Structure formats: structure tokens, C-alpha cells
Amino acid sequence: MNKSGFKSLSKVSKVLATATLAAGISLANAADTIKVGVLHSLSGTMAISETTLKDTVLMMVEEQNKKGGLLGKKLEPVVVDPASNWPLFAEKTRELLEKEKVDVIFGCWTSVSRKSVLPVIEELNGLLFYPVQYEGEESSYNVFYTGAAPNQQAIPAVDYLMNDVGVKRWVLAGTDYVYPRTTNKILESYLKSKGVAEKDIMINYTPFGHSDWQTIVSDIKKFGSSGVKTAVVSTINGDANVPFYKELANQGVSAEDIPVVAFSVGEEELSGFDTAPLVGHLAAWNYFMSAPTDANDDFIADWHEFIKDDERVTNDPMEATYIGFNMWAKAVEKAGTTDVDKVESAMIGIEVPNLTGGMAKMNKNHHLSKPVLIGEIQEDGQFDIVWETDGVVPGDAWTDYLPESKNLISDWTAPINCGNYNTKTKTCGGSMATAE
Amino acid sequence: MLMYCRQVLVTLILLLTCASVYADNEAAGQPAQTPPAADSLHQITQSLIKANYREKAEIAEQMAAVGSDRSLIILKTFLDGNLYYRKDDNTILIVVDEDNIRDAFTDQPVEGLGRRDKRKIGVNNSLRGTLRSLISQAQINSKNVQLRLEAATNLLKNSEDVDVAFVEAALSKEDNKEIKRILSLVKGLILLQSDSAEARMAALTSFEGSLYPEIRAALIQFMRGFSEQEKASRAGEYKLAQATLDDIESMLRLNGYAENLYFGLALGAVLLLAAIGLAITFGVMGVINMAHGEMIMLGAYTTYVVQQLMPDHIGLSLVVSVPAAFLVSGAVGVAIERGVIRHLYGRPLETLLATFGISLILQQAVRSIFSPLNRQVASPDWMSGTFMLNPALELTWNRLYIIIFSLLVLAVLALVLKRTLFGLQMRAVTMNRPMASSMGIRTGWVDALTFGLGSGIAGIAGVALSQLTNVGPNLGQAYIIDSFMVVVFGGVGNLWGTLVAAMSLGVANKIIEPMAGAVLAKILVLVFIILFIQKRPRGLFALKGRAADNS
Known part of the structure; x- marks a missing residue:
């Protein structure tokens, strides 16, 4: 990723874009619907996760239309299928913006798909809501990140284990790609700043879709048998979790001995298998289906009615989509238009209710302030919430625990107006060239 | 249906264990529980409803202290996450499955409860550890060898929860060789913390050739506790610990x-x-x-x-x-x-x-x-x-098959x-x-x-x-x-x-x-x-x- 390149390019292109967009706006105004683009994979490997989010957006659009739409117009969803194919994400974004002329896009799951969309959405000055937890180290003018940044998921989870469970040895296990690598780098540096010694941290990476966990589980078992409380922090992605947990159970590692806290295991992943051996393992999210609030009960009821299946679960990225959609709707009403620049400035500071109680707020860095919850897996595949942060945690686009980003902040309001502003050198994007 | 199967199994196991525990108590000649104790168990259990996790652990200990077979059943249900209460009158319930809900004290079936009428008494990891340890302490006297073995292995993990007298009492009654071996290891783990050098030496000797991870962990911790002077002044202990550990390590390799x-x-x-x-x-x-x-x-x-x-x-x-x-x-x-x-x-x-x-x-x-x-x-x-x-x-069965x-x-x-x-x-x-x-x-x-x-x-x-x-x-x-x-x-x-x-x-x-x-x-x-x-x-x-x- 070359941020500085994007920035200078996007500044030039923004001038061009506003000029060209003027024509676009008059066109959009002439039309009698507001178009909502949905960019989630409906086929291929990521369909398992992303199909649910497509349905969530469609449900939100339907509900908004029942309330009379926005600005007196009906919303019209435009669904495309990028088929879990990263370059296709960029092409489909171009199609949505240039051909379909959508006013907003809800989409992407993996970081690599978002990175693929980024140059297109910046070039054409579109608007993307990204609803999944991710590794941070990014903030674009054209993207709102409604999922968790590392400081809203990984770091509170480690704090919980360290302070409430008394964990002193750490296994950082992840799938070998950008999100786990970055998160583990942040966690490692965070743990060391808390006085954890190098020998008490074991880092392990596995290929995508890894299914033979025998050696790794056996290693974890050995690492954890030195008499000091040990925990596994898992950034293992999607499908690979099932065989991992199965192997843990088979080798007799229970949550009481070595708890595993996961950032990619939610209700939906658990609905795929027998959770009895997993009881007590942990997950950190901003939302659990078991959250005891009326707003959540209503959301679940609406979801069951929309999807016509009472067994379907809800999960954290769905809540992030819910928050993102409501924020966008509110911002459009506040701005009185769907024009990207006006909506963008209306977005900042907007608050909408969380499903877990309280309000989520959009910050100047395009990330949310929201609460962090820790849940223990139950027999029925749901989570029992055992801990939550006092109040909300503001999402940090650039982590303070890595040397290359600790001086960076993101602030999309005047006078800074920059996604990677260096507080030391007081320049925009200045340090990126030296950092990378 | 899958859930149903499991539940049936759980019930069966529960019934079996209850039966055996009951028989044991009779056999051991423990005095029959007087009604006031049952009442106090009732009250103690009820206080679980409002407690937080830390308080729950204390309450569980009080429940175990009652020592009746009913308290053991309730603790086990609690451990399995099947202990609920009715929202309107706080009756404690044992939920085997949606169609089989019983009053925890009278064992009478409770009917006509909807999903939202009852609430689970939550249990988290550390509480599960406490419960398991408490149940093991009660089960070490069971007649069933399998249960005793399970209890002994659990005690090995939670040796800090029991004292030497307790383990010795269990040891004296035990005739199974394997369980005896494990219990003597538990005893060793406790003695290793004692102030007497002789007891510590005896403990170290008893560890020889044991491959249980808890023993290795205890040895490592024990040796870490030595300061430089102590290494000289208590050289005998240190050397024995080192030798035992080396021996274990090479076998582990x-x-x-x-x-x-x-x-x-x-x-x-x-x-x-x-x-x-x-x-x-x-x-x-x-x-x-x-x-x-x-x-x-x-x-x-x-x-x-x-x-x-x-x-x-x-x-x-x-x-x-x-x-x-x-x-x-x-x-x-x-x-x-x-x-x-x-x-x-x-x-x-x-x-x-x-x-x-x-x-x-x-x-x-x-x-x-x-x-x-x-x-x-x-x-x-x-x-x-x-x-x-x-x-x-340990070889995993699924891979073996x-x-x-x-x-x-x-x-x-x-x-x-x-x-x-x-x-x-x-x-x-x-x-x-x-x-x-x-x-x-x-x-x-x-x-x-x-x-x-x-x-x-x-x-x-x-x-x-x-x-x-x-x-x-x-x-x-x-x-x-x-x-x-x-x-x-x-x-x-x-x-x-x-x-x-x-x-x-x-x-x-x-x-x-x-x-x-x-x-x-x-x-x-x-x-x-x-x-x-x-x-x-x-x-x-x-x-x-x-x-x-x-x-």
C-alpha cells in the first residue's frame, strides 16, 4: 500500500471528480430513487460470511423504505457479486459507481478486497461502509470503518485475560495473511510494553484453510504446561477454526486449562458445528446475539422475519452494517443530499444506538466509538457475556503500539483533513515514505 | 435431535453418579442429612441468582460444605451449565432439556415453562475450575473406580485446594494402584510447598519418572524459587529436583x-x-x-x-x-x-x-x-x-480410526x-x-x-x-x-x-x-x-x- 501516492493522486482527482460529479449529481437528483450498492461476495470462498451481510443491507433498505425512504425518495438496492475474487471487487466498484451511479456502497469483508476497492473508490470519489473488524493502519476519505480496529477488539481482550484471568504466557496463533500478521505485531509490542518476556510469547502462523492441527495443538499444550497460566490469542481465519477447536477438544485441552480468545469466531461460525467441546473458550466482539437489550431483541425478530428462518443467528459484522446504514441514513437527512462530500462531513459526530445499549459515534478518523464485549462460548453456540469495557472505546486508525504508526493520526476535519497526519512533523502522509 | 441425544446421555450419567454417590455415603456411614441442612442448602443455592462470578465461587464452596448427595447433584448440574431459575419465584431448576425440567430440590417435574420464563445461572471458566475441584473432593470417596480416577486426576490440577490430611485419608482407603500413584503425586505436590526439608525431599523422590505435565510444571516452578545462596545451602534438594526434571525431560523428548x-x-x-x-x-x-x-x-x-x-x-x-x-x-x-x-x-x-x-x-x-x-x-x-x-x-481416537x-x-x-x-x-x-x-x-x-x-x-x-x-x-x-x-x-x-x-x-x-x-x-x-x-x-x-x- 502506498498511501502518499494515493493521497496526492486523490487530491488531484477530487478536483476533477467534483467537476465531473456536478453532472452526476444533477442526474442523480433527476432520478427518483437513491441507489444503494451492495458489494458482498455471493459465491466463492467468502460467500459463507458475506451472503449474510448482503441480506442485512437488503433488510435495512426494506425497513427504511417502509419508513418512507430518504429525502422523500425510495431506496433502491443494487446487488453485485464480486465472487470472492479480489480484482473483481475493484471492477465491480467501478461498475457500481460509473454505470449504476450508486450513492453509497456497503461491502467488502477481507482486507485484501478492501485494499483492492480503495484506489477505485478514491478515484471516483465514492462512499464505502466497511463492516468488518480489521487490522487498522488505514483511513481513507471515502471509507467509513464500522467494524472494530485492533484497539477495539484485540487489546481489550488481552487486557481482560491479563487482569481478570491472570494469564502470563501467550500464544499468538494466526492464519498467514495481513490481518493476523499486523494484529499480532501490535499485540506482541503491546505485551512487551506490559512486561511480558520474549520467551513467554509463542507466535505461530498457518496457511489458509489449514486442517491438520495436531502438531500445533500439541505444541500449545507443551507451551502451556510450565505451571504458568497460558492463553491462546487466535486470529485464525474462518473455516480453519473448526478443525482447530476439534483438535483442541480431542487432545483434551479445555478452556479451563488454556482458554482461546478468538477475533474471527462468532455466532455464525459456531452454527456450523457441535459446540459442546468448546464451552468456555472466548471471543471478543462489539456485539453478541445474547446481548440483553430491547433493541437487540427487535433486531433479531426483524432478521428472522426477513430471512424467514428462526434458526438464523446474528453477529458482529451485521451490527456494524446496521450501525453504518443507520448513520448513513441520518447523515443523508442531515445533509439534505446524497452528495459524497456533504454526506462525509455530515457523518462525523453522528450518533446512532448500538444494539448492545448506548450510542455509537462516528469520529473524525472515520472509525466508531463503541463498547467492547468478551463472551464465553455456551453449549447452544451462543456467547455468555462475561466482561465489557466501561463505556465506549474510540477506534484508533493508526495504532500507538507500532513504531511506524505511533505518531500518525487521522482527522478528516479542517484544518488537518488528512488520513495519515504525522503529529511530530506536522505533515500529511509525511512519515509513510520513511516508514515503509 | 442431536441436542436431545446428548441430554439423554447427560441425564444417564447424572443418574448413575447420583446413585453411586448415594450408595457411597451410606456405605461410609455418614450421618443422614438433617432437614435444617437441606433448608440451608436451599437458601445458599438461592443466593446464586444474584451473585457475581466471584461470589458464586464462595457460594459453591458453601454448597459443597453441606456435603449431601443433593448438593453434589446441584453442583454437577451447575458445572454442566444446566442450572436455571424460574424468573417469577426464583425456584431453582435442573433443565435436562426443554421437555424435562425438574425442581432442583424436590426433583418434581416442572411443566409449562416457556423459553423466556427461566434464566440460566451463568458459569464461567474459573468457576468451572472451582466446581470441578469441589466435585472431585467429594468424589474421591466414590465406589466407582472411573469416577475416583477422574477425581484424582482433577486433584492433580487443583492440588492447592486440598491439604495433606485429606489426601492421606483418601490414600489409606484406596486400593487401585493407578489412583494410588496419582494421589501420592498430589500429596507430593502439596508437600513440595511445606517448610520441612525432609518432606520436600520425600516429595521430590515421589516424582521420579512421572510424566504428568503438572509434575514437570511444579518442578520448574520449584527450581525457579531458588535464589543463588539457596542453591548452595539446599544443594541436595536442588540437585535432586534437577535430576528428576532432566529424567522427565528426556522421557518426554x-x-x-x-x-x-x-x-x-x-x-x-x-x-x-x-x-x-x-x-x-x-x-x-x-x-x-x-x-x-x-x-x-x-x-x-x-x-x-x-x-x-x-x-x-x-x-x-x-x-x-x-x-x-x-x-x-x-x-x-x-x-x-x-x-x-x-x-x-x-x-x-x-x-x-x-x-x-x-x-x-x-x-x-x-x-x-x-x-x-x-x-x-x-x-x-x-x-x-x-x-x-x-x-x-495420548493418541487421538479419531485419527487412529x-x-x-x-x-x-x-x-x-x-x-x-x-x-x-x-x-x-x-x-x-x-x-x-x-x-x-x-x-x-x-x-x-x-x-x-x-x-x-x-x-x-x-x-x-x-x-x-x-x-x-x-x-x-x-x-x-x-x-x-x-x-x-x-x-x-x-x-x-x-x-x-x-x-x-x-x-x-x-x-x-x-x-x-x-x-x-x-x-x-x-x-x-x-x-x-x-x-x-x-x-x-x-x-x-x-x-x-x-x-x-x-x-
């Missing part, structure tokens, strides 16, 4: 090698299962079948469907799935051969593309029919857990090829098609059936894999590369080559993995195969025949 070998064989068995079918379609027929992985996937989905049809017999459903998966995948294989591949013989590139297309079609079909979400295939009880050789070397199963499949396939008419015809067509044809063999049908056989065996592999990994539309993709690797390495068209290749790749992978990590291990194995194929293009065991001639 040996066990580690054995474990690695087992892991390797287990991985090899999976590779073998995945590759055997391909050894037929690619190895014997020379068809580059990219849809091979999807045949495996179909087998796994067949297992899922069979299990849905007979939800009360999980073990039996697996047995039924084997022929069912063979037929389903085999039938699809025959259809593919007749419909597509038949027209493409001798054009490997087109075959590759066509079968790749078929694989995508099959994946999307499964996605449309079963949804893109993974399906749950349950494992029978006899396939979970471990077979313990010693505390440091799969190793045996893969060898069985290979043996049956070898028999079919060597001993049946179909096998003879197949070999004849492979070696010399025009000659076979002129002897009256319908080569077209032999091709179709051969392809069906290979696909069917892939289906059987799917049944086994459904026990190890996700049953989802992408299941097959994960195994296609590995399968080709094994077949090419083993020598195209040779079953024994496939066996040797699968096992050696599995073991090699597992030997490299602890040193280099899973990602690098896979790469190194691939690099090795590339180099090997350079040297021996026909793999380990080359075979003469149609496939060999063409290459």
Missing part, C-alpha cells in the same frame, strides 16, 4: 518423537484417503480430474444427509454413509465420464479445463442446495477423546483390482486398449466404471474427512493439490506408490513442522517434490501401461 511419528502417519492417512481415488482416475486412466476434490465434498455432504435422516444413531449413520457416499460420488463420476470426459480423451488440456469447470459447477450447486454455510456433521462418542498410552503420549480406515480402503481396492473380473478388465484396458478391445472388452464401459470407482473412493474419503474438518462447499479445494502431489510423487498408476508417498509426505511434513512452522513445512515439501520429479519424472514406483507410455 522420546515420547515427543513417537507423537510426531503418529501425527505424521495420521496426516499421511488423510492424504492417502484423498489421493487413492485420484490414483485410479489420474494414475490409471490418465485423466487430469480437477473435480476430484468435489467428489470428496459430495461424500462429506452425503454423510451430512445420512445423518439428518437418522439423527438418533450417529455412529451407525457413519457406517451407512460409507456405501452411500461411494454410490453418490461414483454415480456423479460415471455421469461426468459419460457426459464430458469421454469426448476429451487424449486432450489433457481440455480435460483439465472442463473438469475445472465441473468442479465450480458442483461447488455452486452445493452452495445453492445446502446454503454456503458449513454443515454440522456430528462425531460419535467413540471417535472423540484420546487413547492414553502414558500421560505424555482414520489410519485404520484408510488402510482398509486401500486393501479393499487392491483386492478389487487383483481378484475381480472388473479389476482384470480394467488392468487390461490400461495396458493395451486395442488388444483389450479385440478380446471383447467394452472399453468404453470399463472407462466409465473405472472413473466411477475412483470417484466413489473419493466419496468415501469425504466420509472420513467430515469427521476432521468443515463440511462446506470449499472442502474439496483444500485437498486437490495434495492429492495430485501424492499421486505424482508415488508414481502414476501405482497403488503401493500412493501408500508410500502419502505416508512419507505426512511424516516428512510433521518432522519439519515443529522446526520450520506449518507454512514453511508445506513449502519445503513442495520444493522437495519438484526436485524429486526432476530426478525421477515417473515418481517412486513407475508403472508400465497406457499412462506410462503417454507420458
